[in-house]
Amino acid sequence: MSQKYEAERAVLMEDVKQVLKDAEALYKAAVDDGTKEGQALKEKLKAQLAKAQKQYAELEGSVVERTRQAAASTNDLVHEKPYHAIGIAAVVGLLLGAFLSRCGR
DSSP states (O other): OHHHHHHHHHHHHHHHHHHHHHHHHHHHHOOOOSOHHHHHHHHHHHHHHHHHHHHHHHHHHHHHHHHHHHHHHHHHHHHHOHHHHHHHHHHHHHHHHHHHHHHTO
């Protein structure tokens, strides 16, 4: 399950990174028509792009750190109380099995 989450997270982060690259390419390709409005719009776009890139970097670092913390706390909990973890896994398996057997009918 955590591998699936990691794969989905990686795909999402890659998609966001690609959108930012595309926006940056669009900004660089934008033709400056020389008007004050055009220059102001281009400068605003440049500022928004820089802000989005900064927020992306912060978000990526935050997500990675939270994922590591969650994995470490789960690992610690399982090591501290292995019988609780086995019991919870058994109950979840039992409920999932009952649910799937009813859906299969």
